[in-house]
Amino acid sequence: xxxxxxxxxxxxxxxxxxxxxxxxxxxxxxxxxxxxxxxxxxxxxxxxxxxxxxxxxxxxxxxxxxxxxxxxxxxxxxxxxxxxxxxxxxxxxxxxxxxxxxxxxxxxxxxxxxxxxxxxxxxxxxxxxxxxxxxxxxxxxxxxxxxxxxxxxxxxxxxx
Amino acid sequence: xxxxxxxxxxxxxxxxxxxxxxxxxxxxxxxxxxxxxxxxxxxxxxxxxxxxxxxxxxxxxxxxxxxxxxxxxxxxxxxxxxxxxxxxxxxxxxxxxxxxxxxxxxxxxxxxxxxxxxxxxxxxxxxxxxxxxxxxxxxxxxxxxxxxxxxxxxxxxxxx
Numbered sequence: 001x002x003x004x005x006x007x008x009x010x011x012x013x014x015x016x017x018x019x020x021x022x023x024x025x026x027x028x029x030x031x032x033x034x035x036x037x038x039x040x041x042x043x044x045x046x047x048x049x050x051x052x053x054x055x056x057x058x059x060x061x062x063x064x065x066x067x068x069x070x071x072x073x074x075x076x077x078x079x080x081x082x083x084x085x086x087x088x089x090x091x092x093x094x095x096x097x098x099x100x101x102x103x104x105x106x107x108x109x110x111x112x113x114x115x116x117x118x119x120x121x122x123x124x125x126x127x128x129x130x131x132x133x134x135x136x137x138x139x140x141x142x143x144x145x146x147x148x149x150x151x152x153x154x155x156x157x158x159x160x
Numbered sequence: 161x162x163x164x165x166x167x168x169x170x171x172x173x174x175x176x177x178x179x180x181x182x183x184x185x186x187x188x189x190x191x192x193x194x195x196x197x198x199x200x201x202x203x204x205x206x207x208x209x210x211x212x213x214x215x216x217x218x219x220x221x222x223x224x225x226x227x228x229x230x231x232x233x234x235x236x237x238x239x240x241x242x243x244x245x246x247x248x249x250x251x252x253x254x255x256x257x258x259x260x261x262x263x264x265x266x267x268x269x270x271x272x273x274x275x276x277x278x279x280x281x282x283x284x285x286x287x288x289x290x291x292x293x294x295x296x297x298x299x300x301x302x303x304x305x306x307x308x309x310x311x312x313x314x315x316x317x318x319x320x
Binding site for chain 1: 171173175177178179180181182183184185186201202217218220221222223224225227228232234236238245246249250255256257258259260261262263266267268270272274297299300301302303305
């Protein structure tokens with residue numbers, strides 16, 4: 001997450017980051033992973049319980065969430081550098097493009113995880129399947145695509 | 161995408177948006193959908209060809225992308241309001257929480273679509289499966305989770 005020095009062969013983007021839009025943190029993710037080395041490479045749906053703690057103002061937006069077993073969680077990888085264009089995951093001088101990796105190091109450090117919803121406790125969702133650091137900022141919760149049925153009527157007359 | 165007035169029963173967040181982090185647009189998405197009414201509710205993997213046009217500086221980050229048939233595309237829903245906590249997709253006064261919908265209207269208007277990669281032409285990826293408006297800003301490309309094998313070695317000795 002917080003790699004500071006490029007490895008052999010890695011390509012750094014030397015252009016300045018251009019801030020085109022702003023993200024608000026809507027809560028925080030609590031996991032058992034308090035250091036980067038503790039984070040698994042990919043979360044497991046039968047892994048440990050983790051918690052998604054929403055800011056109180058967003059609790060009304062959870063209405064109906066209990067219908068879904070699987071959710072997509074979007075979060076901000078707050079410890080990641082953003083300027084690597086090619087990375088060498090094995091530090092062997094062989095590089096892969098950032099967009100061909102799911103590494104946390106990317107121009108917009110946004111992680112997407114599919115989780116299993118275990119239960120809701122007020123502003124808190126207990127879930128399984130996360131692999132991010134404890135205290136990672138939360139940016140979105142969506143029903144997972146496959147289990148989701150569009151609610152809006154067909155287009156033309158509609159204005160969703 | 162660009163709903164201006166809340167419908168009956170919808171709940172608006174009256175707190176001011178707090179800008180906690182910044183997103184950079186790394187390219188633009190070209191689709192046949194030039195008005196909101198033309199956008200399908202969900203993209204289809206056998207739908208029309210769409211194009212993902214990267215800014216030139218990010219082209220090196222595509223190295224290795226051709227290995228993947230499916231990609232996750234993240235984009236900024238630039239025409240969406242961000243303050244609806246509960247929405248009424250059918251305009252019938254019955255509301256659902258924003259986090260139990262995949263509506264473009266959300267606190268952080270980020271869309272995630274799974275697409276099929278058809279081919280790469282320099283800075284352009286031709287894909288199928290998008291449902292967003294033409295000229296939607298691009299924010300990330302990732303290999304789709306299921307087809308992705310972690311490249312880095314096991315943890316402990318490693319510092320990805």
